[in-house]
Amino acid sequence: MKKVLFIFAAVLFVLVGCGSNEKTSDDEVVKEQPDVQDDQQKQVDEEGFLKETDDPMEAGNKNNGIEVFNDEWDYTYLIKDWYSNDDTDEDGFNYIDFDGYKVKFSIALLEDTEEKNVIGVFAETLNDTDKTVQYNMDMELITDKQEQAQTDDMYGIGNSKPGIKTKGFVKVDLEYEVPESFKVTFEPPWDDEDEFNETIGEPIESEFTKE
Known part of the structure; x- marks a missing residue:
């Protein structure tokens, strides 16, 4: 019985971990750092070089x-x-x-x-x-x-x-x-x-x- 509970807990942990990763999308990262990215756009060209x-x-x-x-x-x-x-x-x-x-x-x-x-x-x-x-x-x-x-x-x-x-x-x-x-x-x-x-x-x- 203890072995079954342990396996169930492990599976639950993996599912929770996967769910948390799915919540962190690229869009959310961009929203958290708009000033940095906007500033970089002003300083460099499309290839990343100074304008x-x-x-x-x-x-x-x-x-x-x-x-x-x-x-x-x-x-x-x-x-x-x-x-x-x-x-x-x-x-x-x-x-x-x-x-x-x-x-x-x-x-x-x-x-x-x-x-x-x-x-x-x-x-x-x-x-x-x-x-x-x-x-x-x-x-x-x-x-x-x-x-x-x-x-x-x-x-x-x-x-x-x-x-x-x-x-x-x-x-x-x-x-x-x-x-x-x-x-x-x-x-x-x-x-x-x-x-x-x-x-x-x-x-x-x-x-x-x-x-």
């Missing part, structure tokens, strides 16, 4: 979840943080107008392959003037870490005829600590067909703070 692009405006939209930017010179940068001010829109973009030459841009803290910090600017311009315009997006930064830095001469936005849009990327290499904020002076573009390279508009000053 990357060589399009400056895709990289410059902070809501795209892009982690890596590859520039036209085949250099790679990790996007670490963003800089903004009161005029920055929800996607991270800012707008300046040099007498009809319009610039849409965002500013990010980047890290290059040598783990050096870089201020990167992703930009798109619209030449709404009647001139052929050259714009390098030359600018000078004065950081809260007492560093004065300028854009890399290798980079620039480029030349555009009236009515033309252009995209580009420029960067400022940092020699000291990562700034929490900085003041920046944007130099204006110039008339590329003018003998004396007459500038279009005046320098524009602004200030940005790390988010």
